[in-house]
Amino acid sequence: MQYHIDTGLIYEKFKADCECPLCEIEEKIKNQFVNEFLNDAVMEDDSRIAVKKHGFCEKHFDDLFSGKNKLSLALQILTRCEETEKNIVPVKSAKAAKKLADEILREVDACVICDLIEKSMKKYYITIAQMYKNEREFFKVLYSSKGFCMKHYAELLKYSDRAAPLSKEYIKTLADVQRKNFDRVKGDLTEFCNAHDYRNAYKPLGKSETALKRIRARLYGKNSIE
Numbered sequence: 645m646q647y648h649i650d651t652g653l654i655y656e657k658f659k660a661d662c663e664c665p666l667c668e669i670e671e672k673i674k675n676q677f678v679n680e681f682l683n684d685a686v687m688e689d690d691s692r693i694a695v696k697k698h699g700f701c702e703k704h705f706d707d708l709f710s711g712k713n714k715l716s717l718a719l720q721i722l723t724r725c726e727e728t729e730k731n732i733v734p735v736k737s738a739k740a741a742k743k744l745a746d747e748i749l750r751e752v753d754a755c756v757i758c759d760l761i762e763k764s765m766k767k768y769y770i771t772i773a774q775m776y777k778n779e780r781e782f783f784k785v786l787y788s789s790k791g792f793c794m795k796h797y798a799e800l801l802k803y804s805d806r807a808a809p810l811s812k813e814y815i816k817t818l819a820d821v822q823r824k825n826f827d828r829v830k831g832d833l834t835e836f837c838n839a840h841d842y843r844n845a846y847k848p849l850g851k852s853e854t855a856l857k858r859i860r861a862r863l864y865g866k867n868s869i870e
Contacts, residue, residue: 649767651775655782658789663829663858665789666768666796667866673764677757678704682713686720694756699724701755769799773806776814786817791825793865829858 653672657665681700685691699721700708708717731748735741775782792800800818807814832855 649771651771651779654768654772654775655785658785661790662866663790663825663861664793664796664866666765666799667793667861669768670761670765670796671866673761674704674707674757677760678707678711681720681757682708682711682716686713686716691756692720692723695720696723696727698754698756698759699728699751701753701758704755704757707757765799766803769803770806772800773803773811773814776817777807777810783817787821789821789825790828791822791862793861794863795865797822826862829855829862833859 653669654665657668660668662668681691681695705717705721711717728751731744731751733744735744772786776786791797797818801815804811804815804818832851835851836853836855
């Protein structure tokens with residue numbers, strides 16, 4: 645069958661020692677898009693139009709700002725500013741103000757990089773389900789992984805129909821992997837809490853020392869505190 649994407653990255657990240665392989669994949673995709681918008685994309689009409697219409701969210705603006713090409717970012721944001729300032733106008737009533745506020749908030753939440761990442765990640769969710777159905781080797785890789793953050797666990801469940809006729813088995817495998825690893829990290833967090841009891845003051849923290857970072861990754865996804 646034809647997969648949506650190259651499966652090499654999936655095998656690589658699922659075999660890695662991380663709390664969520666899909667967070668690792670998403671970060672790689674994000675970095676690729678950030679690099680594009682700091683370089684070639686600034687010269688492409690389609691990209692400039694997309695930035696003008698959607699702009700960048702706060703997080704991805706900061707990612708772009710952390711890059712070396714400040715001029716590229718400035719040119720794109722200038723285009724976005726010209727679009728944004730159209731909403732800075734007086735309106736004639738509170739009802740109209742509320743409507744304008746809703747429109748501004750929608751625009752604030754918009755992000756061309758977020759949209760591109762979401763489209764790319766959907767292909768990964770679908771491909772993972774297809775790999776489960778067609779590559780029995782992948783079952784072992786999935787079952788041996790450390791599970792996922794809750795967001796990516798939900799996304800995998802959303803596209804579990806793509807594993808048909810093994811969808812029920814796939815869903816159970818996902819749940820088994822997620823439960824096992826959620827309990828693992830939760831257990832380390834419990835140990836961390838217990839270690840701060842005065843009766844355990846001289847006991848080493850061991851694995852529990854990183855429990856808060858790992859439960860953060862489990863609940864919310866990868867972050868710079870990892």
